[in-house]
Ligand SMILES: Nc1ncnc2c1ncn2[C@@H]1O[C@H](COP(=O)(O)OP(=O)(O)O)[C@@H](O)[C@H]1O
């Protein structure tokens with residue numbers, strides 16, 4: 436794939452491989468049901484891109500929405516079991532619509548349902564990478580969604596925004612295009628008088644003070660919050676993002692000045708650490724003393740038991756946990772090397788003492804530096 440990240444939105448027009456994510460709110464009518472005309476309009480844009488020689492991976496939400504009518508539901512179900520059942524019914528219907536709409540352009544689609552594990556666990560990652568790459572080589576348009584029917588509360592993404600960012604990493608995309616029901620990121624809720632469109636975001640600091648708290652559509656999940664998390668995952672790993680409405684998809688893909696362009700800020704990095712920083716659900720917390728905060732944040736050391744003064748939550752060795760300072764502020768996230776049952780016995784004691792009393796296995800770090808990411812706190816909106 437390309438060595439250097441796309442530098443500006445005009446380069447998007449010639450990008451070799453893009454991931455396009457479309458939200459439920461862009462595929463549904465006012466009553467929350469799937470709107471085949473809106474789906475078809477998007478397919479026309481993506482098919483044109485394929486005709487120009489560009490490769491497209493589509494991450495599409497809408498499975499649950501597609502089942503609302505057929506199952507006689509009034510609105511998007513809230514409980515997990517009904518969401519799973521609705522997704523199971525709706526996913527087939529959704530892909531049937533895509534299959535037909537793309538076939539009208541002479542194109543084939545391949546459905547790929549992923550779970551979080553498929554994008555971060557090494558063996559699964561390779562497997563998903565191989566399947567998607569082969570589909571693209573065969574000229575097929577992969578249509579991806581979360582495997583909602585089997586994803587439990589603990590392991591699911593719950594939103595396709597972050598899934599799309601990890602998929603962009605997985606397929607080495609040149610750019611990620613997030614399509615939603617607003618034409619851009621605004622300085623505050625778009626309905627608020629005075630909210631202004633943000634055309635370009637060069638670094639995460641430029642997002643300080645932007646209010647993304649309002650929820651948006653009743654059918655979408657996550658609102659702008661998960662979109663900005665998706666943006667952080669992609670841009671930090673060298674993939675720029677364009678966020679705009681589905682109605683402006685053609686203009687965005689042509690590199691015109693629509694939506695919000697988020698420049699790539701980092702280089703390709705470990706997907707496991709990206710996941711840890713942005714998406715994984717923390718199973719508990721370790722409370723660090725001031726010295727340990729400095730060691731971890733400033734000197735980038737591993738976290739040793741001697742600097743930990745408290746433990747919260749229940750977790751197994753290998754689970755994601757948060758590292759918080761004495762003031763309760765989260766400073767990082769890591770994969771913990773011990774279970775929450777073991778940790779209290781280790782707290783505040785030097786590795787030498789632990790080795791002597793408990794054996795050689797107990798002198799290892801609580802969180803190894805390779806399994807630890809620092810968290811940059813966004814200042815809350817005024
Ligand atoms: N600062 C902001 N700029 C733009 N949109 C925002 C902002 N804050 C909240 N939103 C809301 O985010 C919503 C998009 O999220 P969501 O409904 O989850 O869409 P999707 O179904 O496409 O994932 C928009 O409808 C919008 O009202």
Ligand SMILES: N[C@@H](CCC(=O)OP(=O)(O)O)C(=O)O
Pocket residue numbers: 457458459460495496497498499500522580581583593594595596654655656657658
């Ligand atoms: N996987 C779910 C969608 C989850 C999701 O992220 O929805 P959205 O916020 O509309 O992109 C579905 O297909 O219904």
